[in-house]
Every structure is written in C-alpha cells, then in structure tokens.
Amino acid sequence: xxxxxxxxxxxxxxxxxxxxxxxxxxxxxxxxxxxxxxxxxxxxxxxxxxxxxxxxxxxxxxxxxxxxxxxxxxxxxxxxxxxxxxxxxxxxxxxxxxxxxxxxxxxxxxxxxxxxxxxxxxxxxxxxxxxxxxxxxxxxxxxxxxxxxxxxxxxxxxxxxxxxxxxxxxxxxxxxxxxxxxxxxxxxxxxxxxxxxxxxxxxxxxxxxxxxxxxxxxxxxxxxxxxxxxxxxxxxxxxxxxxxxxxxxxxxx
Amino acid sequence: xxxxxxxxxxxxxxxxxxxxxxxxxxxxxxxxxxxxxxxxxxxxxxxxxxxxxxxxxxxxxxxxxxxxxxxxxxxxxxxxxxxxxxxxxxxxxxxxxxxxxxxxxxxxxxxxxxxxxxxxxxxxxxxxxxxxxxxxxxxxxxxxxxxxxxxxxxxxxxxxxxxxxxxxxxxxxxxxxxxxxxxxxxxxxxxxxxxxxxxxxxxxxxxxxxxxxxxxxxxxxxxxxxxxxxxxxxxxxxxxxxxxxxxxxxxxxxxxxxxxxxxxxxxxxxxxxxxxxxxxxxxxxxxxxxxxxxxxxxxxxx
Numbered sequence: 001x002x003x004x005x006x007x008x009x010x011x012x013x014x015x016x017x018x019x020x021x022x023x024x025x026x027x028x029x030x031x032x033x034x035x036x037x038x039x040x041x042x043x044x045x046x047x048x049x050x051x052x053x054x055x056x057x058x059x060x061x062x063x064x065x066x067x068x069x070x071x072x073x074x075x076x077x078x079x080x081x082x083x084x085x086x087x088x089x090x091x092x093x094x095x096x097x098x099x100x101x102x103x104x105x106x107x108x109x110x111x112x113x114x115x116x117x118x119x120x121x122x123x124x125x126x127x128x129x130x131x132x133x134x135x136x137x138x139x140x141x142x143x144x145x146x147x148x149x150x151x152x153x154x155x156x157x158x159x160x161x162x163x164x165x166x167x168x169x170x171x172x173x174x175x176x177x178x179x180x181x182x183x184x185x186x187x188x189x190x191x192x193x194x195x196x197x198x199x200x201x202x203x204x205x206x207x208x209x210x211x212x213x214x215x216x217x218x219x220x221x222x223x224x225x226x227x228x229x230x231x232x233x234x235x236x237x238x239x240x241x242x243x244x245x246x247x248x249x250x251x252x253x
Numbered sequence: 254x255x256x257x258x259x260x261x262x263x264x265x266x267x268x269x270x271x272x273x274x275x276x277x278x279x280x281x282x283x284x285x286x287x288x289x290x291x292x293x294x295x296x297x298x299x300x301x302x303x304x305x306x307x308x309x310x311x312x313x314x315x316x317x318x319x320x321x322x323x324x325x326x327x328x329x330x331x332x333x334x335x336x337x338x339x340x341x342x343x344x345x346x347x348x349x350x351x352x353x354x355x356x357x358x359x360x361x362x363x364x365x366x367x368x369x370x371x372x373x374x375x376x377x378x379x380x381x382x383x384x385x386x387x388x389x390x391x392x393x394x395x396x397x398x399x400x401x402x403x404x405x406x407x408x409x410x411x412x413x414x415x416x417x418x419x420x421x422x423x424x425x426x427x428x429x430x431x432x433x434x435x436x437x438x439x440x441x442x443x444x445x446x447x448x449x450x451x452x453x454x455x456x457x458x459x460x461x462x463x464x465x466x467x468x469x470x471x472x473x474x475x476x477x478x479x480x481x482x483x484x485x486x487x488x489x490x491x492x493x494x495x496x497x498x499x500x501x502x503x504x505x506x507x508x509x510x511x512x513x514x515x516x517x518x519x520x521x522x523x524x525x526x527x528x529x530x531x532x533x534x535x536x537x538x539x540x541x542x543x544x545x546x547x548x549x550x551x552x553x554x555x
Contacts, residue, residue, distance in 0.1 A: 018355035022348055029343045093341065101338035101395070104303050106328040106356045 015107055019115040027085060027119060036085060036123070040076040040131050044069065048139040060200050063223075067142070068198050070135035071222040074154070075193040075215045077127030081120045082161040083186040084179060087168035089116060091178035099252050109252045113169075117162060124158055145224045153221035156235035160214040161189065163242025170250040192216030199225075214238050256281050256316060256403055256434045257302065263310035264297050271297040273458030275311075279403075284425065284435040286449035286466075288442065288541070294458040295438045296336055299407050302436070303333045315403060329358055332401035334392045336408040336438075342381035346372055346391055349380065350398055357399035370394045370424060386417030393424055397433075404428060407438040422448055442541040446470075452541070456549045469544040477538050479510045479520055481531035487524075495519045507533070 027033055044066075047053050053065035060068055090113065093099050099109045135141035144150035164185055172178035190196065192213035199210055199219065207225075210216035217231040257279035264272040272294040279285040287295050300306040301313050304320035304327055313320055318327045340349055350367065354360035367373045370390045375383060383391065389409060396404045406425065410418040425448055429435050439445055445452050446466045454461040454469065462469055487508065489501045497519040498512040510520055517536055524531055539547075 012356065012358075015356040018352050022344070022352050025348070026341055026343055096339040096341070097335075097337050098339055098341055100335055101340065103305060104328070104331075104333035104335060105353060106325070106399075 012106075016111060016115060019107065019111060020118055023112075023115045023119045024123075027089070027123070030085070030089075032085065036077060036080040037127055039080075040073045040127060041134060043076070044073045044131055044134050045138070047073075048135070054139065060198060065198070066135065066139050068194065068200065068223070070132060070139075070141045071144075071150075071219045072193045072195050073135075074128045074131040075157070075218060076190070076195065077131065078124035078154075078158045078161055079186050079189050079193075079215060081124045081127075082158065082165040083168070083182040083189070086116060086120050086162065086165040087172055087178035087182045088175045090169035091172040092175040094172075094252070095174045103252065113166075117166075121158065121162065128154055128158075144222045146221075146228070149228055150222045153218045153231065153235065156232060156239065157214050157218035160235050160238035160242060161185075163239050163246060164214070166246035167242050167249065170246045189213055189215040193219045254281075254317070255279060257285070257436060258312070258314040259298065259302070260313070261311035262298060262301060262308050262313060264294075264301060264306060264308050270458055272301070272308075275453075275455065275458070275460050277453040277460060277463050279434060279436055280451075281434055282429070282432060283450040284429050284437055284448050286445040286452035287436065287438045287455060288440070288445045288449075288452050288545075289455035290440055293440075293455045295440075295455060296407060298455075299333070299335070299405055299436075299438055302405060303331065303335075304328075329399065330402045332396035332399055332404040332433075334396040334404070334406045334409060336411070338392075340380040340391075343379050345377055345379055346383070347376040349391065350394055353395050353398045359400045361398050361400045363398070366394050366398060369427065371420075384417075386413055386420065389413060389417070389421055390424065393421070393428070397428065401433060403434045403436065405436045405438070408440070409437070410439070410441065410444060418444075442545065446541050454545060454548060456545075461548045462544075466541055469548075470539045470541055472544055472547065476511060476513065477516045477536065479512075479516060479534070479536055481508055481534040482506050483508060483524070484530040484532060485527070487527065487529060491523065491527075492520070495523060 047069050048066045053069075056062045056064055093112065099112065102109055102112060136143070165182065168178055168181045168185070172181060192199070192210035193215040194200075199207055199216070202210065211220050211226055211231065212234055214235060217234045220226050221228060221231045255278035259278070260276050262272050262275040263270075275294065275298055277285070277287075287298060289295055297306065301308050302315055302320060304324045307321050315327055315331055318330075320327050344352075347363070347367070350363045354363050364373075367376055370393060372387065372390055372394065375387055380388065380391070393406070393409070396406065409425070410421050413421060422444065425435060425437065437445070437448060449466055451463065451465055452469060453463045462472070464472070489503075492498050492501045492508070492510055495512075497514045497516045498510055500511045502509045510516070512519075521531070
C-alpha cells in the first residue's frame with residue numbers, strides 16, 4: 001500500500017502523558033481487567049490456603065506446590081495482558097476506526113501503540129510484583145536461587161510475549177480475531193509455565209519442549225532448571241523475531 | 254490568498270481512478286461544499302487534503318502547507334471530521350476532549366466547547382452510550398478542539414434523523430461565525446443548499462461546476478413555476494400578456510404559471526393591480542438537485 005503515509009508526526013510530552021493515563025483508565029474499565037489482575041492473585045491465595053500444598057513434595061524435588069505455583073501465577077499477568085488485552089484492544093481500535101480519527105490529529109497511531117504498550121508493561125510489572133509479594137509475605141515462598149536471573153527472565157519474557165502480542169495486533173481486523181489468535185498462544189504459555197500441571201511432573205522430553213516456549217523459559221530460570229544462557233537466548237530470540245514480524249506485518253487500518 | 258487550493262488532483266488505487274481531475278479553491282471564512290454522489294471521489298479528495306493519502310498527480314495546499322510534506326504543521330491548524338471514524342466505547346465525552354486538547358499547542362477551552370455543542374450534560378457519558386447526533390456533535394467538538402483555522406467535515410449528517418441534522422447544521426454555521434473556514438463534504442443537496450456559500454459539484458472524479466448554490470440551480474434552467482388560487486376570476490390572456498410568462502395551465506381553481514426572469518414580481522404586481530389575493534401561493538425554482546441532473550446527465554444517487 002502506498003496510500004496511507006506512515007505517521008511521522010511528533011507528539012508533545014503532555015499528549016503522550018494524557019494518552020497513557022487515558023489508556024490505563026480504559027483498560028481498567030474493561031470487565032476483563034478483573035481477569036488480568038484479580039485471577040492470578042486469587043489463584044495464589046486459594047492454592048496457598050490448601051494445607052497439602054504447603055508441605056514439601058518428593059515429586060517436586062522437595063519443594064511445596066505453592067513454591068512452584070508462585071512464578072506460574074505471576075506469569076499469568078503478563079500473559080493475559082500481552083496476548084489478549086493488547087491485541088484485542090488494538091484490534092478494536094482498528095475495527096471501530098479509532099485509529100482513523102487519531103490519524104488526522106497531531107498524534108500518530110504509533111503514539112497510541114506506544115502508550116498502550118507502556119500501560120500494559122507497567123500493569124504486568126505491578127501484577128508480577130503483587131503475586132510474588134503475596135507468595136513471600138503470606139506463604140513464606142523463598143526468593144529464587146538467582147534473583148537477578150529471575151528478574152531478567154521476567155523482563156525478557158514480558159518483552160517476548162509483548163512482541164508476540166504485537167504480531168497478533170499487527171494483523172487482526174477485529175477484537176474477536178485478535179482473541180482467536182492470542183488465546184491459544186496464551187494457553188500454550190500457561191501450559192509451559194506449569195499452570196495446568198507442574199512442569200516437573202511432565203515427561204522429560206516435554207519439559208525440554210516447554211523450555212522453548214517463552215514463559216516455559218521464564219519459569220525454568222526462576223526454578224533454576226537447565227542452562228540459564230539457553231533460556232535467555234530463547235527469550236531474546238522470541239523478542240527479536242516477534243518484534244521484526246510485528247514491524248513487517250503492521251498496518252494501521 | 255485561498256485557504257485551500259486543489260489543482261488538478263489525481264488519485265488512483267491500482268487501476269481504479271478515485272479522483273480523476275479535481276480543482277477548486279476555498280476562500281477564507283466561507284463554507285465551501287464538495288457535493289456529489291457516493292463514489293464520486295469526495296472522501297479521497299478530503300484524505301489528500303488531510304495528508305492521509307499522497308496524490309498521484311496535481312497540487313494540494315492548505316493554508317499554504319503541503320499536506321504530505323508538512324503534516325506536523327498542518328495537523329495543528331486543520332481540524333478534520335472523517336466519515337467512518339470512532340472512539341473507544343468506554344471513553345467518556347470529557348475525557349475524549351481533554352485527550353485531544355492535550356495534543357495541540359493552542360487547545361480550545363474544553364468546558365466552553367462542551368457548552369457550545371450542548372454536551373455539558375453528557376460530559377461523563379461513555380462514547381457508546383451517546384446517540385448518533387451526540388456522537389456527531391462530539392466529532393465536531395474534536396475537530397474544533399485544536400482551535401483550527403480550517404475544518405473539514407465529511408458526511409457530517411449521514412445517518413442522522415432530520416431533527417439532529419438541522420441541529421448539526423446550526424452548529425456548522427456557528428463554527429463559521431467564529432471565523433473558521435469550513436469545507437463541507439456531503440451528498441445531500443439540501444444540506445449544501447442550506448449551508449454553503451459555494452459548492453463544487455463532483456461526479457465520477459471530476460469537477461462538473463463550481464459556483465454558489467443559487468447560481469448552480471439557475472444553470473439548471475431559468476424556468477420558474479408559480480401556483481396559486483386567485484380570489485377573483487383572472488383570464489389566461491391577462492397572464493399571457495406579461496412578457497415573463499411562457500405558459501398558463503389550470504387545475505380546477507388552481508392556476509399554474511410558468512416563465513422566466515422576474516416572474517414572481519410580474520405576476521404579483523398584476524394581482525395587486527387587480528386587487529386579487531393569491532391563495533395557496535407556491536413558488537418553485539430549480540434546485541441543486543435539478544442542477545446536478547442538468548450538469549451531469551444523471552440523478553445524484555442518494
């Protein structure tokens with residue numbers, strides 16, 4: 001398409017700040033916001049309140065179920081936000097011609113995308129911190145063996161799924177189509193992060209496969225399984241590949 | 254200097270020519286209409302003016318700015334209401350205006366704008382809960398929130414009921430009254446007739462004529478028609494004796510006089526001299542609709 005000139009318009013700082021705060025309010029007004037923010041917290045609280053989940057399990061290498069589930073529940077927040085909220089919001093803006101209206105204002109559509117990604121990254125970070133804090137303070141879940149590595153894992157993992165969310169956002173014409181593509185990706189990551197079955201209880205071969213899924217790598221880093229460099233490389237790979245694909249396939253209208 | 258200059262604009266999508274050859278100039282402070290049936294190339298012309306599309310040929314300037322190369326500067330002085338554009342469902346009226354106001358260097362006063370457009374009571378209402386007329390009023394407000402010198406309003410009243418349409422027309426006149434130049438794109442002849450100082454008639458990507466609505470209507474033919482019921486007998490001969498009258502027909506007690514020039518004055522003077530009162534008096538003049546048919550050879554597709 002040679003028709004729609006790419007936005008090259010500069011945005012004022014005030015414009016970006018207002019846009020970001022409006023995006024945050026709009027996201028929290030979505031009924032689904034409850035799922036992104038409340039469900040992971042509730043799941044941690046429910047799992048932690050089951051007495052059997054607070055006793056060490058031989059099958060989990062002497063860890064308690066709650067120890068294993070804290071990083072998994074924390075992972076739910078960025079996965080919900082990056083793979084469903086981001087693409088569905090952006091696709092609905094495209095569907096409802098919100099981007100078309102913005103395209104005649106001094107704010108480029110890229111500004112909306114920037115504001116949306118900023119808000120989603122901030123909310124995801126807040127959600128991860130909340131879940132980890134509840135685990136540590138309420139259920140005495142120990143910090144990961146390598147806190148710096150775990151932090152790097154979550155940051156890079158968040159970037160990787162944001163990039164994948166942007167690939168979906170790049171193409172989906174409607175909010176429904178965005179969910180159709182984003183939800184399977186989210187479920188795959190849920191599985192690899194051990195939400196349905198703890199990864200340690202999976203067959204060895206399947207555990208290896210999970211390490212190549214973004215949040216499989218993130219939880220592996222947290223629990224210290226497998227080589228750290230490999231996990232970081234997997235996450236960096238997804239981020240770069242997703243980012244390039246998003247840029248390559250992006251369209252505003 | 255003209256506020257908007259469009260010179261031999263040409264735009265195609267692949268093999269399909271959307272705008273073949275369009276030229277017009279919009280003077281400061283006027284309401285200029287771009288009128289034509291759906292698919293005539295109106296929206297593409299507007300998109301070229303707004304810098305959303307790059308023309309394949311010709312020259313476009315808005316306040317002397319090239320919409321493609323000087324987008325940043327243009328955005329600050331041009332307000333645009335595009336056909337088919339929306340806002341997030343849950344965004345509230347006041348939030349939308351505050352948001353768009355934050356984008357501009359010289360934003361309008363938002364509470365005053367809300368008041369002028371009758372949206373003060375709806376300030377806290379979500380976009381999707383607004384009626385069609387309210388959404389259009391918000392669209393005008395958003396086009397005005399940057400204190401623009403020129404606004405482009407594309408198919409502003411399409412889909413509105415007659416009451417909301419009239420209310421919207423009044424708003425457009427208010428906008429012009431503040432010194433803003435208005436380019437109004439429409440396929441409603443009546444709307445152009447009511448609002449526009451001058452109109453460009455566009456058909457199949459070409460400008461058919463540019464003139465005032467009255468002058469365009471006059472081109473459709475000089476024929477006028479007068480119908481009335483005389484309060485006292487009046488013969489056909491008396492009417493035909495007037496040089497302006499070309500034909501007289503009768504439908505029962507109703508007299509129908511056709512003619513040219515100052516027909517209304519000639520006939521009413523005669524009636525006054527004879528002390529006859531004209532009951533049910535109707536004057537029909539050619540409309541823009543007639544002009545469109547005359548100038549293009551086919552009816553404007555509503």
